[in-house]
Amino acid sequence: MPTQGLLFDFLAVALYLLVGVVFAVVPLILSSLIVKRSMGAKREETYESGMQTIGSAWIQFTVAYYIYALIFLAFDVDVLYLFPVALVYGSYPMRDLVEVLIFVGILSLAIVYAWCKGVFEWQHQK
Amino acid sequence: MTLYTALFYLLGALIVASTGVAVTRRNLVHAVVYLILSFFGTSLLFYLLGAPLLAALWVIIYAGAIMVLFLFIIMMTRADAQAGPLFPPGQWIPAAVLGLLYLVVGSLMVLAVPETGAELRPAVAAPRNFALHLFETHWLSVEIVSVLLLVALMGALYLGRRRETDVSGEEP
Amino acid sequence: MIMWFAGLILLIVKLAVVLGFLLFLAAYLVWVERKFLARLQIRYGPNRAGRYGLLQPIADTVKMLTKEDTIPDGADKGLFCLAPAVVAMTAMLMFAVVPFGPELSVFGRKVPLVITDLNIGLLFVFALSSLGVYGVALGGWASNSKYSLLGGIRGAAQMISYELALGLSLVPIVMLARSFSVVDIVQAQERYPFILVQPVAFVIFMISAMAESKRIPFDLPEAENELVAGFHTEYSGIRFGLFFLGEYVHMQVLGALVAVLFLGGWRGPFLPPPVWLFIKIILVVLFMIWTRGTLPRLRYDQLMTLGWKMLIPLALLNIVVTGAVVLF
Numbered sequence: 320m321p322t323q324g325l326l327f328d329f330l331a332v333a334l335y336l337l338v339g340v341v342f343a344v345v346p347l348i349l350s351s352l353i354v355k356r357s358m359g360a361k362r363e364e365t366y367e368s369g370m371q372t373i374g375s376a377w378i379q380f381t382v383a384y385y386i387y388a389l390i391f392l393a394f395d396v397d398v399l400y401l402f403p404v405a406l407v408y409g410s411y412p413m414r415d416l417v418e419v420l421i422f423v424g425i426l427s428l429a430i431v432y433a434w435c436k437g438v439f440e441w442q443h444q445k
Numbered sequence: 446m447t448l449y450t451a452l453f454y455l456l457g458a459l460i461v462a463s464t465g466v467a468v469t470r471r472n473l474v475h476a477v478v479y480l481i482l483s484f485f486g487t488s489l490l491f492y493l494l495g496a497p498l499l500a501a502l503w504v505i506i507y508a509g510a511i512m513v514l515f516l517f518i519i520m521m522t523r524a525d526a527q528a529g530p531l532f533p534p535g536q537w538i539p540a541a542v543l544g545l546l547y548l549v550v551g552s553l554m555v556l557a558v559p560e561t562g563a564e565l566r567p568a569v570a571a572p573r574n575f576a577l578h579l580f581e582t583h584w585l586s587v588e589i590v591s592v593l594l595l596v597a598l599m600g601a602l603y604l605g606r607r608r609e610t611d612v613s614g615e616e617p
Numbered sequence: 618m619i620m621w622f623a624g625l626i627l628l629i630v631k632l633a634v635v636l637g638f639l640l641f642l643a644a645y646l647v648w649v650e651r652k653f654l655a656r657l658q659i660r661y662g663p664n665r666a667g668r669y670g671l672l673q674p675i676a677d678t679v680k681m682l683t684k685e686d687t688i689p690d691g692a693d694k695g696l697f698c699l700a701p702a703v704v705a706m707t708a709m710l711m712f713a714v715v716p717f718g719p720e721l722s723v724f725g726r727k728v729p730l731v732i733t734d735l736n737i738g739l740l741f742v743f744a745l746s747s748l749g750v751y752g753v754a755l756g757g758w759a760s761n762s763k764y765s766l767l768g769g770i771r772g773a774a775q776m777i778s779y780e781l782a783l784g785l786s787l788v789p790i791v792m793l794a795r796s797f798s799v800v801d802i803v804q805a806q807e808r809y810p811f812i813l814v815q816p817v818a819f820v821i822f823m824i825s826a827m828a829e830s831k832r833i834p835f836d837l838p839e840a841e842n843e844l845v846a847g848f849h850t851e852y853s854g855i856r857f858g859l860f861f862l863g864e865y866v867h868m869q870v871l872g873a874l875v876a877v878l879f880l881g882g883w884r885g886p887f888l889p890p891p892v893w894l895f896i897k898i899i900l901v902v903l904f905m906i907w908t909r910g911t912l913p914r915l916r917y918d919q920l921m922t923l924g925w926k927m928l929i930p931l932a933l934l935n936i937v938v939t940g941a942v943v944l945f
Contacts, residue, residue, distance in 0.1 A: 325569060326449060329493060331628055331733035332713055338632050339709045342640060343702055343859060350682045350855035365689045365762045366850055375691055375761055384774035385517035386602070391777045392510045393598035397591050398784045399502050401936070402740065403576035405791035410577065412944050418584060419940045423933050425591045429598050430930060436602055439925045474758060478696065481751065501740035509747025513777055516754055520770070572736055572797055
């Protein structure tokens with residue numbers, strides 16, 4: 320059966336994950352058994368340089384980095400197309416090279432565009 | 446029931462359950478986490494059905510890239526849950542109608558094909574075969590997709606820049 | 618059925634050996650790092666627990682196990698507990714595709730010295746490293762602390778930026794080896810290690826790998842003089858230990874990947890293959906510690922400039938050049 324190999328690989332990774340989880344959970348349980356807990360005091364308060372915590376961190380704010388996530392998303396899809404190309408690279412010599420050139424060219428265009436738009440510059444807030 | 450079938454139904458249940466939980470969360474970050482779990486399950490299903498390359502791409506793009514973007518965007522919108530019903534009628538009625546329609550059409554289409562009920566022959570698309578197929582028959586669409594992505598990126602950047610000047614927030 | 622069972626037993630033995638070794642080495646890498654850093658800074662480093670401080674990892678473990686671990690009041694409990702596990706698990710899982718020797722033959726049975734030779738091995742690693750982002754981002758978010766949140770967001774942005782460079786640097790390797798399977802990639806380096814033909818890819822991979830592991834000079838997510846400890850500010854006790862373990866396992870795995878993809882993996886004269894792999898891993902890790910002892914932390918704009926304006930264009934150029942050279 321052709322899927323036998325897949326199944327075996329699947330089980331191998333699943334088992335590995337399982338053993339890994341055991342390795343991680345045992346210390347957690349062990350620790351929870353022997354740790355001395357002291358209640359009271361303000362130890363459960365969120366750390367803020369020793370001052371009283373002011374408000375929650377879950378507020379609305381501009382994540383300046385989201386633009387990177389955006390470029391990453393578009394770029395990542397293209398990068399992943401490059402992997403299959405690389406895998407069969409050389410099957411049709413000239414065509415493959417041209418294809419890779421076009422592909423990388425389009426990718427570079429994206430970078431050049433973002434570069435010119437100043438996406439990679441750090442903006443100082445006034 | 447073989448191990449294979451058992452795994453199939455197990456993963457199917459995982460996907461349906463985690464997607465259901467994701468849809469009903471008020472906390473959007475939790476919803477994202479459950480959605481990641483659902484994508485992960487889908488990827489494992491792809492793998493078991495003989496499409497390892499697709500499984501890897503699925504995790505990398507959906508769980509790895511799209512959800513990170515979602516996480517960032519959620520942090521930029523109001524995080525606290527809004528009061529009121531989880532699903533206002535304006536949302537769930539169209540969703541239910543469309544869902545029902547899809548269910549009916551989908552099952553009709555499945556039932557209309559004579560092969561329904563026949564056992565699916567196990568097959569494996571090795572990464573090399575997949576790649577060869579992609580570049581022998583679909584090379585043009587791949588190039589078009591990459592141009593499309595470029596255009597999408599430019600549009601997103603354009604909109605993003607404009608938005609940034611509107612919202613004066615502190616930097617992280 | 619018997620064959621299946623034998624395979625399963627063998628697999629479990631391999632799993633236990635590999636995981637045990639990974640964790641043991643992670644504990645001792647902490648000692649190696651502290652000692653080596655101390656020497657670079659003309660200090661002694663740990664020298665109280667046992668000779669040369671060799672018992673230090675045990676002391677550290679006991680300390681972490683017995684420390685109270687607090688969950689801050691406003692935190693999201695579930696995600697707070699999940700995040701360290703994600704970091705440790707993704708790092709550990711990556712090692713599943715790293716071969717540590719050629720196929721052995723025991724009692725007429727072929728025993729591959731790798732946990733599983735996935736035919737998408739390279740993408741498996743790539744997928745796991747993209748999932749590793751969540752450990753940092755969710756850990757930072759779930760703590761509900763300002764420092765953690767900022768650290769988590771920085772970490773996520775940094776990791777996704779360098780993941781691109783990491784992925785692009787691997788494309789030429791796939792072109793040369795014509796396979797995603799890590800075993801095949803080692804096989805393809807029979808005559809010469811890929812570092813000789815792909816020095817540029819090696820440098821890009823090395824830098825991005827260091828950025829992925831969030832260590833100095835790329836430790837902005839946990840920059841201690843502005844963010845206290847970044848995304849793990851609120852973690853204590855054994856949960857902090859898991860984050861720590863994840864970081865050191867990640868270092869080893871990156872070392873192993875560099876060894877397998879560029880340095881010829883387990884190949885080497887005289888010594889048995891696993892020993893060679895071990896030596897190469899240690900060399901890469903020592904290099905990473907050395908960098909930590911030498912370089913200051915980058916500024917955020919420098920970090921992004923390096924990633925987006927230098928490494929990615931360079932990696933793209935490298936792909937085109939490799940493509941042309943492979944053909945002619």
